[in-house]
Amino acid sequence: MTRRRPAYTRYEVLRSFRNWRFGVLTLAFPLVLYLTVAGANGHVRFDGTPFRLYFMTAMATLGTIAAVVSGGAVIAADRAAGWTRQMRITPLKVGAYFRAKVFCGYLRALLTMVLLGLAGTALGVRLSAREWLTVVGLLLVGLVPFAVLGVMLGHLISSDAMAPSVGGIVTLFCLLGGVYGFQIAKSGPMFEVIKGLPSFWLAQAGKAVGGGGGWPAEAWIVLAAWTAALIPLAVLAYRRDTSRV
Amino acid sequence: MNANASPGGVVLSRLTKSYAAVRAVRSIDLAIAPGETVALLGPNGAGKTTTIDMVLGLTRPDSGTVSVFGRSPAQAVAAGIVGGMLQTGSLLDYLSVRELITMIASLYPRPLGVDEVLRLSGAAEFADRRTTRLSGGQVQRARFAAALVANPDLLILDEPTAALDVEGRREFWASMRAVAAQGKTVIFATHYLEEADAYADRIVLLARGQVVADGPSTEIKAKVGGRTIRATLPAADLAPLAALPGVISADRHGDAVILTCADSDAALRGLLSRFPAAHDIEVRGSGLEEAFLALTADADDNDNVHPAQQEVR
Numbered sequence: 001m002t003r004r005r006p007a008y009t010r011y012e013v014l015r016s017f018r019n020w021r022f023g024v025l026t027l028a029f030p031l032v033l034y035l036t037v038a039g040a041n042g043h044v045r046f047d048g049t050p051f052r053l054y055f056m057t058a059m060a061t062l063g064t065i066a067a068v069v070s071g072g073a074v075i076a077a078d079r080a081a082g083w084t085r086q087m088r089i090t091p092l093k094v095g096a097y098f099r100a101k102v103f104c105g106y107l108r109a110l111l112t113m114v115l116l117g118l119a120g121t122a123l124g125v126r127l128s129a130r131e132w133l134t135v136v137g138l139l140l141v142g143l144v145p146f147a148v149l150g151v152m153l154g155h156l157i158s159s160d161a162m163a164p165s166v167g168g169i170v171t172l173f174c175l176l177g178g179v180y181g182f183q184i185a186k187s188g189p190m191f192e193v194i195k196g197l198p199s200f201w202l203a204q205a206g207k208a209v210g211g212g213g214g215w216p217a218e219a220w221i222v223l224a225a226w227t228a229a230l231i232p233l234a235v236l237a238y239r240r241d242t243s244r245v
Numbered sequence: 246m247n248a249n250a251s252p253g254g255v256v257l258s259r260l261t262k263s264y265a266a267v268r269a270v271r272s273i274d275l276a277i278a279p280g281e282t283v284a285l286l287g288p289n290g291a292g293k294t295t296t297i298d299m300v301l302g303l304t305r306p307d308s309g310t311v312s313v314f315g316r317s318p319a320q321a322v323a324a325g326i327v328g329g330m331l332q333t334g335s336l337l338d339y340l341s342v343r344e345l346i347t348m349i350a351s352l353y354p355r356p357l358g359v360d361e362v363l364r365l366s367g368a369a370e371f372a373d374r375r376t377t378r379l380s381g382g383q384v385q386r387a388r389f390a391a392a393l394v395a396n397p398d399l400l401i402l403d404e405p406t407a408a409l410d411v412e413g414r415r416e417f418w419a420s421m422r423a424v425a426a427q428g429k430t431v432i433f434a435t436h437y438l439e440e441a442d443a444y445a446d447r448i449v450l451l452a453r454g455q456v457v458a459d460g461p462s463t464e465i466k467a468k469v470g471g472r473t474i475r476a477t478l479p480a481a482d483l484a485p486l487a488a489l490p491g492v493i494s495a496d497r498h499g500d501a502v503i504l505t506c507a508d509s510d511a512a513l514r515g516l517l518s519r520f521p522a523a524h525d526i527e528v529r530g531s532g533l534e535e536a537f538l539a540l541t542a543d544a545d546d547n548d549n550v551h552p553a554q555q556e557v558r
Contacts, residue, residue, distance in 0.1 A: 007347070008348055008351050011348035011351075015338070016339075019338075081334060082331065082333050082334025088322075089302070089331075090325075090352045090353070090395070091323050091325045091353060092352045
C-alpha cells in the first residue's frame with residue numbers, strides 16, 4: 001500500500017507545476033528583479049557582501065517563500081472544490097496529504113533556487129560547491145516556518161483570497177525582512193523586531209558565505225520559534241475547518 | 246469478490262445528530278445486509294446527508310454507533326473498503342479525468358483498473374479532457390468513477406443524479422446497476438420515489454431525522470405513491486365518500502372534497518357512479534412530502550419545524 005503512495009504525490013506535483021499562475025511570483029518576478037537590479041549594480045558591496053550575491057539569495061528568499069507558502073495555500077482551492085472532504089473518505093492520511101503539499105512547495109522552491117543560481121553565475125557570482133550547498137541548505141531550513149504558514153493559510157482563507165493573500169504576506173515578510181535590499185531600521189527597537197522575522201535570516205543566507213556577518217545561533221532560534229508557534233495554529237485552523245463539515 | 250466484507254453489513258444503532266437547534270437525525274436504527282442496494286428516500290432536511298456523513302465518518306454522531314462490516318467508519322475508510330460520492334463537490338483541477346482517477350486509485354489497496362472504471366462509469370469518452378472542461382453530467386460521471394475505482398465493498402452515493410437531466414439519469418443508473426450486480430453493498434440517497442423504486446431492493450423512508458418506513462420497494466411505493474382525487478361536491482357527506490373503494494380518507498375544503506386514495510382508479514369509478522354531482526375532478530399523484538407528512542403525523546410529538554424548512558446543508 002505504501003508503495004502506491006508516491007503515485008499520489010506525483011500527481012500533486014503535476015498539478016502544482018501546471019498551475020502556472022504562482023510561477024509569476026515564485027519565478028518570473030524574482031528572476032527579472034534580480035537580473036535588472038543586480039545587473040545594474042554589478043560591483044557594489046552591500047554590508048560587506050557583494051551585492052550580486054546578497055541580492056541573489058534575497059530574490060531566492062522572495063521566490064522560495066512564495067513557493068512554499070503557496071504550496072500549502074492551494075489547500076484553500078481543494079477545500080473550495082469539496083476535495084478535502086472527498087480525500088477524508090479515502091485511505092489517504094491527513095499527514096500524507098500535507099506532506100505532498102509541502103513537498104510540491106519545496107520542489108518549486110528548488111526550481112527557483114536553481115534558476116537564480118544560474119542567473120547569479122551569469123552575473124559573476126562565484127561560490128565553491130561547499131558554499132552553494134550552504135546557501136541552499138540554509139534556505140531549505142529557513143523555509144520550514146513558511147511551509148507551515150502555507151498549510152495554515154490554506155485552512156483559513158477562501159480560494160478567491162488565496163493569490164492576494166500569498167502575495168501580500170510574502171511581500172510583507174520580505175519588505176520587513178530587508179529582502180529587497182534596504183532595511184527599515186538598522187538599530188533600535190525596530191531592528192530587534194526585524195531580527196525576529198524568519199525572512200530577515202533567510203535573506204542573510206548570502207552573507208553567511210559572503211563574509212558579511214552571516215548566520216548566528218539567533219537565526220536558528222528565530223526559525224525554531226516561528227515553526228513551534230505556527231504548528232499549533234495550523235492544527236487549530238485545520239480542526240476548525242474540518243469540524244464544521 | 247468481497248474479501249473484506251465480513252458478515253454484519255452496515256449497522257446503525259440509535260444514531261442521533263443535532264446542529265444547534267435542529268435535530269437532523271433523531272434515533273435511527275438500520276441494518277443493511279452485504280449485497281443489498283438500499284435507497285434512503287426523503288425530502289430535503291430528512292437527515293439523509295447527515296446519516297450518510299456519519300456512515301462515512303465525516304460527521305461524528307452525538308450518540309449511537311455506526312458499524313461498517315464490523316468496523317468503525319474511520320477504520321472502514323482507512324481500510325479502503327468504502328467508496329463515496331458526496332452530495333457536493335467538484336473535481337480537482339489541473340488534471341485530466343484519467344489522471345485524477347489514476348491518482349485516486351493509487352490510494353486504495355485493491356483498486357479496479359482505471360480503464361475498466363472509465364468504461365463502467367461512462368467517462369471513457371472524455372477521459373483525456375481536463376476536469377475543468379466537463380459538462381455537469383460529465384462531472385457527475387467522473388465523480389462516480391472516483392468512487393468506483395476504490396473497488397469498495399460499500400458504495401455510498403448521496404443524491405448522485407441531482408445535477409443530471411433525464412437521459413443522464415438513465416445512463417447513470419444503468420452504470421450503477423452494473424456495479425451493484427457485482428455483489429457490492431450500495432446505499433444511495435434520493436428524493437425521487439421513481440429512482441428509489443426502480444434501482445433499490447429496499448427503500449428506507451426518512452422524514453425529520455427518523456425512519457418512518459422501511460421495506461421492499463414495492464411496499465413503500467404503495468405506501469407513499471398514492472394519489473389524491475379532488476372534486477367539487479357541495480354539501481356531500483364525508484363518511485360514504487371515505488367508504489368508497491380505494492379511498493383511505495376524505496376531507497373537505499370548502500365546496501371541494503379531497504380523497505386520499507390507495508387505488509385512485511377504483512375510487513374514481515366509485516365516485517362517479519355514486520356521486521354524479523361531482524364535477525371539476527382532478528386526480529394527481531401526492532407529493533413525497535405530503536406522503537411523509539401523512540406517515541409521520543401520528544408519530545410526531547414536540548416538533549414545530551416543518552421538514553421543508555428543516556434543511557440541513
